[in-house]
Amino acid sequence: LYEIDLRRIFRTLYKEKGINPSKQLVDDTAVAFRIYSNKKMRLYPWVLPFFEWVRNSGGRLYLLSNAQECFTVPELKVLGLYDRFDGIVISSCVRIKKPDRRIMDALTDKYDINIGESVMIGNEQKADMGVAEAAGMDGLYLQTETSGTYDKDCKAVYEILDGNYEIMYDFFRT
Secondary structure (H helix, E strand, C coil): CCCCCHHHHHHHHHHHCCCCCCHHHHHHHHHHHHHHHCCCCCCCCCHHHHHHHHHHCCCCCEEEECCCHHHHHHHHHHCCCHHHCCEEEEHHHHCCCCCCHHHHHHHHHHHCCCHHHCEEEECCHHHHHHHHHHHCCEEEEECCCCCCCCCCCCCCCEEECCCCHHHHHHHHCC
């Protein structure tokens, strides 16, 4: 699957109106578009404690996202998450989307990640659990209010369907 960079679209729209936009204007337009079109942006209360627990356990954290970099990076910074990741691969940058295995390869190759020692955690069954399965990686599916309809044939090794995210810790204890 292919992922476009919406900044190219905004740049083209400006040029069609006779405006030669600066990089800053295009970036600001993208952020404004996201702000006006986004219904909500919040951090789940369990995220920061879980991130801290992973770190304290010697783990590393990476983000593999089907998203627009121009939206995602500012949002991660606002939420205080950007600097908490050891690495980030965003689909609009590599022009590949989950569940295509090549986006997982982009992440694992760039950051020298061992698939056998890793778990893909996500709330999208087709994209997140699909890319985990394609890469031969364990997956933890978290059903959230934005997950859509649950498919009982999900390929996740682990699932949390009831919002009890505290049990995540149990999946990772050896």
